[in-house]
Amino acid sequence: MSCFVLPERVIKELNSKFKIFLWADPDLKKSYNPIKWSFACHSYEEGGLGIKDLENTNVAANLRHIWDLISSKDIIWTSWVKNFMEDEVRDVVKEISKTEFNISESDQIFWKSGATALLKRLKTKSKLCKWGTISDSTCILCGTDEESENHLFHKCQFSSEICKRLLLKMGIVKDLENSWDEEVNWCAQHFSSAKYVGMIKKLTLNSFVYHIWRERNNRVFRNQHGSQDQVSLMIIQDVRFKMLATKYKETDTSNARAFMRRWNIDCSFVIPEIILCTWLYPQRDEVMINTDGSRTDTAGGFGDIIRDHEAEVVAAASG
Ligand SMILES: [Zn+2]
Secondary structure, eight states: OOSSOOOHHHHHHHHHHHHHHHHSOTTOOOOOOSSOHHHHTSOGGGTSOOOOOHHHHHHHHHHHHHHHHHTTOOSHHHHHHHHHSOHHHHHHHHHHHHHHHTTTOOOHHHHHHHHHHHHHHOOOHHHHHHTTSOSOOBOTTTSSSBOOHHIIIIIOHHHHHHHHHHHHHTTOOOOOOSSHHHHHHHHHHHSOOOSHHHHHHHHHHHHHHHHHHHHHHHHHHHOOOOOHHHHHHHHHHHHHHHHHTSOOEEEOOHHHHHHHHHHTOOOEEEOOOOOOOOOOOOOTTOOEEEEEEEEOSSOEEEEEEEEOTTOOEEEEEEO
8 A cells, every 4th residue: 555556436435345344234234324424534633433544644645755765864765666666667667756746737748858868867778888888889670770779769660660559559650750859749749638538648648668677787787678569558557547546537529539549547527508599680781600629639621601691691601
């Protein structure tokens, strides 16, 4: 409990067991709860039963580890992180953590800069070669070209295949851009939605960067090779677990439902709000034009219609 963020459904299940233990008969069958659970979690001084609130306890227990790291507390945990995790991986974990904790922010610049900033810190083989640290700069994922950021996350046959699979998983059909910078810019423009689907796309980009770099490090430092299937699965599972731990809702559209089915995420949907508009007849010999448009992460559209004073359609257009 102090190492993982518990999914919402796990907390619900555990709370249910606690309630049964507290209020049920010896046969442990579900029974009537005389006190609201949130009230039972209040302290004795506040009139509650002093039961620890699982959700808050879980968050506090996990934050405690981060605080120990930041404050350089002299314990085995901080020593282990400092001694056994390579600098690069630690940086990536830090950036990923930032993205996770700021998941509710709608500022697209934040996660985009998170993805690009961590790349700038990665010590790719081409950089180490320039510094004279190593002499062979060949990419360990494909073994055919020099390992640079642009190659590792974009041109590399190993990574680009995974990238294409993830795009399909997100329902996006497109060719890869000319460079990694252009790819990140494309994502910044198309993953900007603050809704649940948009967050999954942003997390996928960050998770992709993390796992490609992790796979590269596993091969370089531990001689462990993962397949494209295994890395793709880890990226998808990472995103799924992070999203299952959140409580966001998505607008109920056929696209959103298809998206969640593809990702196997059990999400709550809300019915879109219908806005009623009134229409005023124009004067005789005048026409009225009504126009509207909308956009999603991957598409957009508009429509307009021109009517005369008797509401007869004079012209219409859409695109
Ligand atoms: Zn490669």
